[in-house]
Amino acid sequence: MKRYEYDVLVIGAGPGGSMAARYAARNGLKVLLIEKRPEIGVPVRCAEGISRAWLKEVEIDIQKKWIDAEIDGAKIYSPDEKSVVTLSAEQAGNEVGFVLNREYFDKYLAALAAKEGAEIWLKSPAIEIIKENGKVAGAIIRRFGELVEVRAKIVIAADGFESQVARWAGLNTVLRERDIVTCIQYRMTNIDIDEKFTHFYIGSCAPGGYLWIFPKGKGEANVGIGVALNKIKDTGEAKKYLDRFIENHPELKKGGIVQIVTGAVSTCPVPKHLVDDGIMLVGDAARLIDPITGGGIANAARSGKYAGEIAAKCIENPTKECLKEYEKKVHEKWGRKHLRNWYVKEKLASLDDDTLNKLMEVISEVEMKDISVMAILEAVQQKYPELIEEFEDLL
Numbered sequence: 001m002k003r004y005e006y007d008v009l010v011i012g013a014g015p016g017g018s019m020a021a022r023y024a025a026r027n028g029l030k031v032l033l034i035e036k037r038p039e040i041g042v043p044v045r046c047a048e049g050i051s052r053a054w055l056k057e058v059e060i061d062i063q064k065k066w067i068d069a070e071i072d073g074a075k076i077y078s079p080d081e082k083s084v085v086t087l088s089a090e091q092a093g094n095e096v097g098f099v100l101n102r103e104y105f106d107k108y109l110a111a112l113a114a115k116e117g118a119e120i121w122l123k124s125p126a127i128e129i130i131k132e133n134g135k136v137a138g139a140i141i142r143r144f145g146e147l148v149e150v151r152a153k154i155v156i157a158a159d160g161f162e163s164q165v166a167r168w169a170g171l172n173t174v175l176r177e178r179d180i181v182t183c184i185q186y187r188m189t190n191i192d193i194d195e196k197f198t199h200f201y202i203g204s205c206a207p208g209g210y211l212w213i214f215p216k217g218k219g220e221a222n223v224g225i226g227v228a229l230n231k232i233k234d235t236g237e238a239k240k241y242l243d244r245f246i247e248n249h250p251e252l253k254k255g256g257i258v259q260i261v262t263g264a265v266s267t268c269p270v271p272k273h274l275v276d277d278g279i280m281l282v283g284d285a286a287r288l289i290d291p292i293t294g295g296g297i298a299n300a301a302r303s304g305k306y307a308g309e310i311a312a313k314c315i316e317n318p319t320k321e322c323l324k325e326y327e328k329k330v331h332e333k334w335g336r337k338h339l340r341n342w343y344v345k346e347k348l349a350s351l352d353d354d355t356l357n358k359l360m361e362v363i364s365e366v367e368m369k370d371i372s373v374m375a376i377l378e379a380v381q382q383k384y385p386e387l388i389e390e391f392e393d394l395l
């Protein structure tokens with residue numbers, strides 16, 4: 001078996017992996033970024049919504065080529081669709097601002113890594129981790145049919161939601177059924193929607209999740225659904241919910257489907273352990289998706305940056321103790337937020353349509369600029385005092 005040696009091996013060339021490779025290489029390390037697919041960014045398994053807020057932190061300059069649409073805000077619809085809460089892009093969180101062309105976006109991020117000197121291998125899946133004296137020391141990779149051994153002081157697992165690398169390394173990122181949202185999305189053309197907003201539909205139309213329409217411009221949009229696994233009997237049910245929704249919306253029904261995307265997101269708090277001797281987890285592999293929105297691109301990119309930088313600091317001593325600086329940073333950044341959002345997600349999933357309709361009616365009457373936890377609480381107390389107990393812990 002051919003043997004190669006690097007400081008850092010990054011497994012998976014999504015936003016998490018490319019950013020990890022970029023920052024590790026920038027800090028002087030010899031980096032290999034591997035991707036199992038023959039082309040970065042393809043096939044797209046994403047609704048492609050991002051906010052602008054985090055791009056500066058990871059030094060990504062906005063490029064026209066990877067923006068399909070610019071979005072002013074989000075509209076959230078009550079189950080009966082009688083109430084609509086409109087949020088500005090700033091209020092709406094990590095998914096609202098741009099609708100990307102991820103095919104180009106992911107390639108652009110990989111190019112940034114290459115620019116810093118990271119080497120990239122495509123069509124090269126990691127199939128096994130190499131461990132030496134209990135410490136991760138590289139991986140076996142199938143490269144164009146041939147097995148090769150890549151030795152590295154640090155392995156960064158950026159292999160996405162289905163991550164196997166974490167499991168091979170003995171890190172526990174196992175998800176409970178209720179913390180997995182299974183998704184199906186259609187790229188639709190020739191539909192009529194307000195293209196300045198992303199649209200979210202909640203309630204029994206998408207149990208434990210939501211339905212979305214993310215405009216791509218010129219009558220095209222990503223129309224999808226995420227449903228909590230514990231709320232359905234089999235994953236095929238998600239498609240039935242989506243088809244029913246489209247059937248009931250003439251503005252969508254008249255459109256055509258040009259692409260189908262399936263996938264899943266985690267909706268859990270941040271796992272306790274994200275590093276071990278010689279290994280770090282980033283992005284979806286580290287379960288860093290926001291439990292309410294299901295957005296993970298920003299957190300993947302940011303965690304990748306932190307991992308790349310801290311890998312450089314620890315390269316002469318890549319022990320669990322040294323790499324824990326990364327784990328601590330991730331917990332400080334998202335630990336509390338994701339725990340709170342996980343709790344809110346659990347609560348929202350337990351509310352029936354009638355209660356959600358009332359809640360949305362109240363929120364839709366609060367001035368957008370005034371929307372805050374207290375303002376909502378006060379409005380609920382005034383209009384539906386019987387509900388206040390239900391929402392107290394949530395709000």
Ligand SMILES: Cc1cc2nc3c(=O)[nH]c(=O)nc-3n(C[C@H](O)[C@H](O)[C@H](O)COP(=O)(O)OP(=O)(O)OC[C@H]3O[C@@H](n4cnc5c(N)ncnc54)[C@H](O)[C@@H]3O)c2cc1C
Pocket residue numbers: 011012013014015016017034035036037041045046047048049050094095124125126127158159160161183184185224261262263264265282283284285289294295296297298300
């Ligand atoms: C239907 C759907 C809609 C979504 N919509 C949004 C959205 O609108 N906004 C948002 O922010 N997030 C969204 N997400 C989540 C978002 O796509 C992820 O959070 C994001 O892609 C995570 O980036 P990552 O780099 O961690 O992983 P990924 O982007 O999944 O990249 C992992 C890479 O690793 C590669 N890989 C896997 N195993 C191996 C291996 N053994 N060897 C080599 N390579 C390997 C994969 O091929 C892949 O390229 C959505 C997810 C789904 C499923």
